[in-house]
Amino acid sequence: MTAGRASRAAHALVAACAAAGVVLHYLVVLGHDGEVAVRSIRFLSYFTILTNMLVAVTAFGIALGLGRGRGRLAALAGRPSWRTAVTLDILVVALVYHLLLRDVTLPGAIGWTANALVHQLVPAAWTACWFAFPPHGAIDRAAPWRWLLYPLGFALWTLLHGAVGGWYPYPFMDAGRLGYPTALANMLGIGALFLGLGYGLRWVDGRLESRTG
Secondary structure (H helix, E strand, C coil), rough: CHHHHHHHHHHHHHHHHHHHHHHHHHHHCCCCCCCCCHHHHHHHHCCHHHHHHHHHHHHHHHHHHHCCCCCHHHHHCCHHHHHHHHHHHHHHHHHHHHHHHHCCCHHHHHHHHHHHHHHHHHHHHHHHHHHHCCCCCCCCCHHHHHHHHHHHHHHHHHHHHHHHHCCCCCCCCCCHCHHHHHHHHHHHHHHHHHHHEEEEECCCHHHHHHCCC
């Protein structure tokens, strides 16, 4: 099997795992009490879910491969800066879960499987693909700052949603319970994690370019 075919096959598997994790997680959400619309909005207000969806779409784009008119998705998904940004986001999902949220679990076998997929298997599998397959390199120094736009947008949505409905997806962002100074300080700390890890991944990506170039 050529490197290109191996990459497409591996990314197709990652896309399937990420999609499965999101779907299973949603099935658990549907089993809770309350209006489906409200539960669905809250489901889509988790950084974990949004990022696993991002992984699924990006991995699917890479699995499509370039050529034969397969379009912009494949071209965007294969860019080193985009791949590294996705790696950053899904690694933060795993790190924050294991450091701050590992006691938060979903009920039943479906919940356990969904939790393992979105917090463990998908982050590990995507990161392994990022290490193993090109392209790498040509990421400018300002890129890690641009990569903050996604988590910043999520933080703003969380604060707005919480102010209106009183619900927050993660306890460390709960301004209603913690107060805004503490919640904002926690978000700033997570932002520093994004930035520091982003520059670390940019450096690693440059080394991977040297190895495969």
